Amino acid sequence: MDWTSILAIYVLFWVISAFIILPFGIRNHAETGVDMVQGQADGAPVNFRPGRVLLYTTLLATLAFVLFYFNYTNQWITVEDIDFFGSIERLAD
Structure with missing residues (x-):
């Protein structure tokens, strides 16, 4: 697998x-009992911590x-393992 593929898949994850x-x-x-600021949405978070979210x-x-x-790399679960409807055999015909 190329490093660009690894990077792209990691970004998706x-x-x-x-x-x-x-x-x-x-x-x-x-929920916290803090007063709202004028113009604030009802569901706006009070305690958002971006560093914790990133970590x-x-x-x-x-x-x-x-x-x-x-x-x-180890092929623990393959396409054949999750082919519950026999799609691989139908595609081969």
Whole structure:
């Protein structure tokens, strides 16, 4: 696998991990008892910590990518393993 492919796949894992991590730990003004600023949306977060989000996102993406890469090199789960409907045989005909 080329390094550009590795980088592209890792970036995809990172973006997906960011969307998984973002909702955790966020509290709005109603949950924390903080007064709203004029013009603030009702669901705007009070305690957003971008550094923590970046750290957890990077850890989750790295773990997922390492599992993906080991599966890619060792072939633990292949297309034949997840072909529940016999699509490979139908395509061969």
